[in-house]
Structure formats: C-alpha cells, structure tokens
Amino acid sequence: MKGLRRYLIVSAILLVVYLVAQYYKPKPTDWTPTYVKEDKIPFGTFILHEQIRNIFPDVQVKTTNKRTYNTLKGKVYKNASYLFIASKIDLDKLDLQELMKFMSSGNQVFIAAFDIDNILSDTLKLKSTSSYNYMKKKSEGINFTNPLLKSQNSYYFKKGLGDQYFSKFDTARAIVLGKNETGNANFLKYPIGKGTLYILPNPQLLTNYSLLMPSGADYAAKVLSYLPPSETLIWDEFNTKPDTSDASVLRVIFRNEHLRWAYYLAVVGLVIFVLFEMKRRQRIIPIVAPLSNSSVDFVKVVGQVYYQQRDNKDIASKKASYFLEHIRSTYHLKTAELDEELQQKLSVRSGVKADTIDQLFNLIKKINGGQKVDDQLLIDFNKLTEQFYKQAQ
Numbered sequence: 588m589k590g591l592r593r594y595l596i597v598s599a600i601l602l603v604v605y606l607v608a609q610y611y612k613p614k615p616t617d618w619t620p621t622y623v624k625e626d627k628i629p630f631g632t633f634i635l636h637e638q639i640r641n642i643f644p645d646v647q648v649k650t651t652n653k654r655t656y657n658t659l660k661g662k663v664y665k666n667a668s669y670l671f672i673a674s675k676i677d678l679d680k681l682d683l684q685e686l687m688k689f690m691s692s693g694n695q696v697f698i699a700a701f702d703i704d705n706i707l708s709d710t711l712k713l714k715s716t717s718s719y720n721y722m723k724k725k726s727e728g729i730n731f732t733n734p735l736l737k738s739q740n741s742y743y744f745k746k747g748l749g750d751q752y753f754s755k756f757d758t759a760r761a762i763v764l765g766k767n768e769t770g771n772a773n774f775l776k777y778p779i780g781k782g783t784l785y786i787l788p789n790p791q792l793l794t795n796y797s798l799l800m801p802s803g804a805d806y807a808a809k810v811l812s813y814l815p816p817s818e819t820l821i822w823d824e825f826n827t828k829p830d831t832s833d834a835s836v837l838r839v840i841f842r843n844e845h846l847r848w849a850y851y852l853a854v855v856g857l858v859i860f861v862l863f864e865m866k867r868r869q870r871i872i873p874i875v876a877p878l879s880n881s882s883v884d885f886v887k888v889v890g891q892v893y894y895q896q897r898d899n900k901d902i903a904s905k906k907a908s909y910f911l912e913h914i915r916s917t918y919h920l921k922t923a924e925l926d927e928e929l930q931q932k933l934s935v936r937s938g939v940k941a942d943t944i945d946q947l948f949n950l951i952k953k954i955n956g957g958q959k960v961d962d963q964l965l966i967d968f969n970k971l972t973e974q975f976y977k978q979a980q
Contacts, residue, residue: 622672622790622827624650629796632672635807636822638798642811643668643820652824655682659689667819668695672790673826675702683707691780695814699790700826701751711777714755715788717747726750728768731809741768742806748797749773751788764813774810785813899960903968907951910972917979925952937979947971 617628624636640646651658655669655678669689676698678686683706690696703713726749728741742749752771764785765774777784787793787810797803840846911922918936920929925948934941950968954960 630794634795634798635793646817646820648820650822656685659685664694668814668817669821671698671823673700676700678704678707690782693781695783697785699787699793712757716754717751729773731765736809742802748791899965903954903960903965907954939975939978
C-alpha cells in the first residue's frame, strides 16, 4: 500500500512539473509571412507601420481592407501614396483602372510583392524570378543605381531576402532603381501620367526581420525615400489579411486550433448520433398495394356477360365490324365490297397471305349473311383475325 502511495505521489509531482514546463517554455518563432501591421513576428510589418512617420512626417495613414476599386472610386486624392506589401497582389480590371487614374492625377503607388497578378504584369510586360540557392548561406548582394543612394558595400540579407529580381520588363517604360550583383534589376520605377509606380519583388525587405538589422533598416529607408512627402498614405490590408468585419462565431472557432478540433469532433459525434437514432427509431414503412388495372377488370366483366348470354352472333358481328374498321383506318381501303380486288390490295399492303384473307372474308360474309354462328365458327374467326394481326405489317 505504501509503495502504491509513493508511486502516485511521484507521478503527480512529475505531471505538475511537466505542465509547468510546458506552460513557461518559450514559444517557437513564427516565421509565417503575414505582412500585417499588428504582427511583431519576423515577417510582420509592425516596425514599419510604427516608424512610417519618421520617413513621412505629418503624413495621415489610412488603412484599407477593401479592394482598390472600392478604396479609390469616387474619391479625389492629391499628393497621396498607396502602399502594397503582400505575398501576392490581387487586382482585377476595375482595380487597375482606378489605380491608373490615381497615378495619372499625380499620386504614387508602391508595390512590394513576390507575385503580381496577370493583369498588372501583362500591362507592364513584367516577370519576376528568384536566384535562391539553398546551398548558399546568404543572398546575392543588392544595391541602388542612384550614386547618391548607392552604398559602398552591397546589401546582404539572410534567408534569401535579396535573391528576387525581374527577369523581364519593358525597358522602354521602366527605370531601373536597383540591381543585384549579377546586374539583374530588382527595383523598378514606372512613370504613369503625373504619378509614379514603384515595384519591389520582395516584400520581406520591409518586414520586422529586415528592419531589425542596420543594413536592412538603411535599405528600407532608401527604398521608401523615392516616395515624395505625402499628405496621405493609404496602407493596403486587403491583400494581406481577410476582411476584419467578419467576426462570426465560426471564424473565431476556425482561427483557434483547439476550438477547431473540438468543433470537428462535435460535428462527427452529432452525425453518428443521428445515424444511430434514425436506425433505431425509424417507423416501419407500410406496404402499399399496387393499384389494380380497372381496364382489365372491365374487360373480364364484359367477357363474362357475353359468355353467359352465349350470343355468338352478336360477338362475331362486332368483331367483324372492328376488323373492317381496322382495314379502313390502317390501310385506307374501302370495305363496302369484300371482293377479290380488295383481297389482293389488302394482301399487298398488309403482307398477309391471300389464303388467310380469303378465309377471313368468307367467314365475315357468313356472319353478315345471317348464318347461325356456332361456337366453332366463332373460334375459327377469332383465330384467323389474331393470325392476321400478327402477320400484318
């Protein structure tokens, strides 16, 4: 008993020590490239957003999480800059239209992104690529082309931050502001109307990770110094994070890993419960008898009446009339005279042998001639008519 108690005490102490260690252990660095101004992780933009007024004194920073079209449509901006920092820039035709109007009226646009959507890249004839090599410990050196900004030593960054460059661009329109050591352009300027478009192929050069290094801070300051002093700086968040107006319960659940898994387990448990309850409590489906064929019943009743009356003459006459009506409606022949000419025409059109038709006509003449119709005559007539219908085309 004492041994068991000692075992339980030691186990409880070890469990408490483990839980305390898990609670106080340092969180691993989150290298997710969010580019969000509130994020203090390496690839967030908290430092840039906090220090932006040191670069642009007295500037009014406006954050937008709407599409470019909705941000600019119906508004008049003078001496303003539009800043995009994201992995991918999503612009449609209407967005690009408004952005071009914005620049043509004398405003500036600065884009730092790995992937520029097809509409803008097609318009500018622009293509970016990377010379990243995982065997290299540091990226290629980059620098400015302007002698006033060009550093004596190139800027070097870890994690391949300087390996992106433009492999294709319109040399007639673009002005190269920066190059890497191999001479490839990595910072471009496009004059558009009275304004300017600046494009940088790597947004991570403006993140916390880069700005915490002296060389990175110096490079970012020089890059952004190309933007003239602005009254308004529009900070784009549409391309970096979803619309923050959506604060639904499910959104909160899916953002938290533990709540997300709890939600999945609850849904699966509910489905299993419903399936089992449905199987146990489902009522027995009653057997519904198929509807009876009233037409068949009617024929049987009529047949029984005729059979009980034994009026063979009436049955044979009606059957003969129906047969002659069939000849008139199907083969378009006159049946006033059942002669040899009608017999030949009917044989040709129906494909029935002339002997069969001859026998049928003879029986019809006997029936219509007032001869007594016994059972054998009625049976023979019925067999011949059925034979005619089977052989007829």
